[in-house]
Amino acid sequence: MDDELRERVEREAEKHALLNAVKHESDAAVGAIMGPLMGDNPDFREHGDEIPGIAGGVIGRVNELTYEEKRARLEDLAPEELAEIEAENENDEHDLPELPNADEYDEIRMRCAPNPNGPWHVGHARMPAVIGTYRERYDGWFCVRFDDTDPETKRPDLEAYDAILEDLDYLGFEPDEIYRASDRLETYYEHARELIEMGGAYTCSCSGEQFSELKNAGESCPHRDKDVETVLEEFEDMIDGEYSSGEMVLRVKTDIEHKNPALRDWVAFRMIDTPHPRAEASEYRCWPMLDFQSGVDDHLLGMTHIIRGIDLQDSAKRQQFVYDYFDWEYPEVVHWGHVQLDDYDVKVSTSTISALIEDGELDGWDDPRAPTLKSLRRRGIRGEAIVDAMVGLGTSTSDVDLAMSAIYSNNRDLIDDDTDRRFLVREGTELPLDGSPPAEANPPLHPNHEDRGVREIPSGDAVLLESGDIPEAEERVWLKGLGCFEYTGDSLEYTGDDIDVVREGDVDVIHWVPADESVPVRLRTMDGDVNGRAEPGVGALEADEMVQFERVGFARIDRHESDDGGELTVAYYAHP
Numbered sequence: 001m002d003d004e005l006r007e008r009v010e011r012e013a014e015k016h017a018l019l020n021a022v023k024h025e026s027d028a029a030v031g032a033i034m035g036p037l038m039g040d041n042p043d044f045r046e047h048g049d050e051i052p053g054i055a056g057g058v059i060g061r062v063n064e065l066t067y068e069e070k071r072a073r074l075e076d077l078a079p080e081e082l083a084e085i086e087a088e089n090e091n092d093e094h095d096l097p098e099l100p101n102a103d104e105y106d107e108i109r110m111r112c113a114p115n116p117n118g119p120w121h122v123g124h125a126r127m128p129a130v131i132g133t134y135r136e137r138y139d140g141w142f143c144v145r146f147d148d149t150d151p152e153t154k155r156p157d158l159e160a161y162d163a164i165l166e167d168l169d170y171l172g173f174e175p176d177e178i179y180r181a182s183d184r185l186e187t188y189y190e191h192a193r194e195l196i197e198m199g200g201a202y203t204c205s206c207s208g209e210q211f212s213e214l215k216n217a218g219e220s221c222p223h224r225d226k227d228v229e230t231v232l233e234e235f236e237d238m239i240d241g242e243y244s245s246g247e248m249v250l251r252v253k254t255d256i257e258h259k260n261p262a263l264r265d266w267v268a269f270r271m272i273d274t275p276h277p278r279a280e281a282s283e284y285r286c287w288p289m290l291d292f293q294s295g296v297d298d299h300l301l302g303m304t305h306i307i308r309g310i311d312l313q314d315s316a317k318r319q320q321f322v323y324d325y326f327d328w329e330y331p332e333v334v335h336w337g338h339v340q341l342d343d344y345d346v347k348v349s350t351s352t353i354s355a356l357i358e359d360g361e362l363d364g365w366d367d368p369r370a371p372t373l374k375s376l377r378r379r380g381i382r383g384e385a386i387v388d389a390m391v392g393l394g395t396s397t398s399d400v401d402l403a404m405s406a407i408y409s410n411n412r413d414l415i416d417d418d419t420d421r422r423f424l425v426r427e428g429t430e431l432p433l434d435g436s437p438p439a440e441a442n443p444p445l446h447p448n449h450e451d452r453g454v455r456e457i458p459s460g461d462a463v464l465l466e467s468g469d470i471p472e473a474e475e476r477v478w479l480k481g482l483g484c485f486e487y488t489g490d491s492l493e494y495t496g497d498d499i500d501v502v503r504e505g506d507v508d509v510i511h512w513v514p515a516d517e518s519v520p521v522r523l524r525t526m527d528g529d530v531n532g533r534a535e536p537g538v539g540a541l542e543a544d545e546m547v548q549f550e551r552v553g554f555a556r557i558d559r560h561e562s563d564d565g566g567e568l569t570v571a572y573y574a575h576p
Helices: 003-024 030-040 042-047 051-063 067-077 079-090 122-138 160-171 185-197 208-217 228-239 290-300 310-326 350-358 373-378 383-391 404-418 536-540
Strands: 109-112 141-146 177-180 201-204 249-252 267-271 286-288 305-309 332-336 339-341 400-402 420-422 424-426 429-434 462-465 476-479 483-487 492-494 508-510 519-525 528-534 546-549 553-563 566-575
Touching: 003 030, 003 042, 003 051, 003 067, 003 079, 030 042, 030 051, 030 404, 051 508, 067 079, 109 122, 109 305, 122 141, 122 160, 122 305, 122 339, 122 373, 122 383, 141 160, 160 373, 160 383, 185 201, 185 228, 185 249, 185 267, 185 286, 185 290, 185 310, 201 228, 228 249, 228 267, 249 310, 267 290, 286 290, 290 310, 305 310, 310 332, 373 383, 383 404, 400 404, 404 546, 404 553, 404 566, 424 519, 519 536, 519 553, 528 536, 536 566
Parallel strands: 109 141, 141 177, 305 332, 339 400, 420 546, 429 492, 476 508, 519 566
Antiparallel strands: 201 249, 249 267, 267 286, 424 528, 429 462, 476 483, 483 492, 519 528, 546 553, 553 566
């Protein structure tokens, strides 16, 4: 890194450190600013190993200032950003807008209605995050209702029911009730019979192509004027499985000349030959379409507010016809845009992820390369960090972009103070030590908590360094916790210089591990597995423990396993 770039890194690090400190009225931390710093300056990424060390020195100086001094300095450096922070602090305490007409209801009742065709991907977290937050805000009620009435094209996965509830628990929410639509077929049949008796539905044996031509022309289906008794009889035959798939449907009678063809006499029930995977529902062949099933359930379960994608606006319009027949009051509806995620090479799609797992390209739903909640959980990212990021998106009808760096930043704020530091060298190069260096290094477990103690890292006769940290011949480096060394071209020779050489900016600080007593580590990342060696204490860490590998990032210890006669530590990379 040349001097000009280094100065720019220091300026940007100072600005982000001040932004973080002023916004939260606390000291800044390296972990908390790395996401925003690198996001605003993508050209810094190729120097990612060096940036934390530079930022750390800047943050140390920032944290020595009083709050007033920090604010004054930020006003000089970034007055517009300071104004935004102070405006945010003056705004309503809630990130989400008020629910429409919320004060007109005795209890706010909402539902999360997943299709159980697989565990949740990251985008799925938005719905429970927002609904759960509204429940807490209004002291309301919400249920999980599995909309599993499509045994064929969106076939339920039997393991997904529990997997989704586990994902919900991970996010920090517990539903007040849990329903499965496939348990409620008789309820839907009863309402269909009532609708038929009102003259609001009819059985139709037209092919899809035939009805489409009639619908698009605004012409009535020839079956539309059947008498009620015939429709009821044919519907009972549907329930009894007398028809095969595609042979008969039940349509809701709407307006055949409606300006929106999608609303004209839409299908409420159809025949499906494929048995439902749940044994309790496997005998049924007459299945409701989602608009009918969901519309009936929303009324019967007392929903006051529905949140759904803006692409589903026609669903509300279709369901309104049913509500008008039954003289029901339609719930309040909030439509929002889609969430776009960055950082992943894998498409954020349940079917795509499932196919990649079946093909062996992903290890499972918790593979670090998979954009799933199970993956984030295994990487050590807390559900609260995801919820806060999702709630921060609001409920805009526009599509919104969610940078994973926002989740990482939230998680960093949650775990940084509790997470001890360790050294990990990836694909290290061995260099001998000369000049009688200290036999042991004792860097702190956490730079902000001296009371936690220090690590005991033997130096031995040689150390491992990352290739990018090896200095030029006759250049000096500071091995963190051990001291200053000059590279002779063959070895690292201890110089005995004190820490002032670092403070004066003449010597870079790098991490290292002993060549002999380090432990092998496989670090599982979004870009694939990385092999390295860590300081000895890592081999004794408990599974599920979080660690910050200095200048590398946060990781979760997953397990210790046998490897070629020795012990290998497997860790999952969380974020910088």
